[in-house]
Amino acid sequence: MAEQPTKPDNTRIIRRLLLTVVGMFAFGFALVPLYNVFCDITGFNGRFTDGQAAANTRSVDTNRTVNVQFITRVNKGMPWGFEPEVSSVRIHPGETKVVNFLANNPTGQNMIAQAIPSVAPGEASLYLNKVECFCFNQQPLAAESKTAMPMQFYLDPDIPEHIHTVTLSYTMYDMTENATPDALAAIAQPVN
Numbered sequence: 167m168a169e170q171p172t173k174p175d176n177t178r179i180i181r182r183l184l185l186t187v188v189g190m191f192a193f194g195f196a197l198v199p200l201y202n203v204f205c206d207i208t209g210f211n212g213r214f215t216d217g218q219a220a221a222n223t224r225s226v227d228t229n230r231t232v233n234v235q236f237i238t239r240v241n242k243g244m245p246w247g248f249e250p251e252v253s254s255v256r257i258h259p260g261e262t263k264v265v266n267f268l269a270n271n272p273t274g275q276n277m278i279a280q281a282i283p284s285v286a287p288g289e290a291s292l293y294l295n296k297v298e299c300f301c302f303n304q305q306p307l308a309a310e311s312k313t314a315m316p317m318q319f320y321l322d323p324d325i326p327e328h329i330h331t332v333t334l335s336y337t338m339y340d341m342t343e344n345a346t347p348d349a350l351a352a353i354a355q356p357v358n
Contacts, residue, residue: 225260225323226258226259226260226261226323227258227259227260227323228258230258230259230327231256231257231258232256232257232258232259232321232325232329232330232331232332233254233255233256233330233331233332234254234255234256234257234263234321234331234332234333234334235253235254235331235332235333235334236250236252236253236254236265236267236333236334236335236336237250237333237334237335237336238250238267238335238336238337238338239335239336239337239338240337240338241337241338241339241340243340244279244338244339244340245271245272245273246269246270246271246272246277246279246307246338247268247269247270247272248267248268248269248270248281248336248338249267249268250265250266250267250268251265251266251267251268251314252265257320257321259293259320259321259322259323259324259325260320260321260322260323261320261321262297262318262319262320263318263319263320264316264317264318265316265317265319266314266315266316266317267281267300267314267315267316267317267336268312268313268314268315269305269307269312269313269314269315269338270311270312271307271308271309271310271311271312272310273309273310274309274310275309275342276306276307276308276309276342277306277307277309277340277342278304278305278306278307278340278341278342278345278349279304279305279307279338279339279340279341279342280301280303280304280305280338280339280341281300281301281305281336281337281338281339282301282336282337282339283299283301283334283335283336284334284335284336284337285332285333285334285335286332286333286335287329287332289326289329290321290325290329290332292322293321293322293324293325293326293329294319294321294322294332294334295319295320295321295322296317296318296319297318297319297320298316298317298318299316299317299318299319300315300316300317301317301336303348303349304341304345304346304348304349305349306345306349306352
């Protein structure tokens with residue numbers, strides 16, 4: 167006959183399960199900041215921290231053009247409108263472009279959001295360099311207001327010849343509950 171677990175064994179299991187749940191919650195809470203640090207260190211997904219220095223030293227390949235497409239979506243339950251001002255641009259590798267993304271908060275609540283990028287094909291992410299991007303920071307938006315959010319980028323002239331189209335996709339997430347102090351302060355300031 168099998169031995170019944172004792173009360174201390176059950177308590178130990180419950181403690182381990184609770185620690186696992188707390189650890190999973192902490193990891194989920196820290197995921198966006200960890201992703202941003204990872205992108206800063208590796209340059210993954212076009213995150214480029216010293217864009218001005220690189221912009222002054224690169225050449226433009228006027229013999230080629232690459233089509234850069236923009237796709238946006240909001241996470242399930244996020245009430246914002248979010249779209250690119252243009253659906254695509256043609257760009258010479260090495261040429262700097264600025265594209266605006268439009269956000270609309272139709273709710274009666276001040277909200278803070280964060281956009282997470284994705285690049286396809288994955289190989290192209292090594293050659294996409296964002297000098298300035300709304301995706302670098304949380305974006306506060308007052309109730310019933312709209313804003314244009316710029317992204318300044320270029321494709322490295324060394325982008326492989328077989329890449330003719332790059333798709334840059336952004337998913338907007340509601341970060342109001344987990345906003346940074348800077349984002350909370352920005353939304354608290356009255357608009358003139």
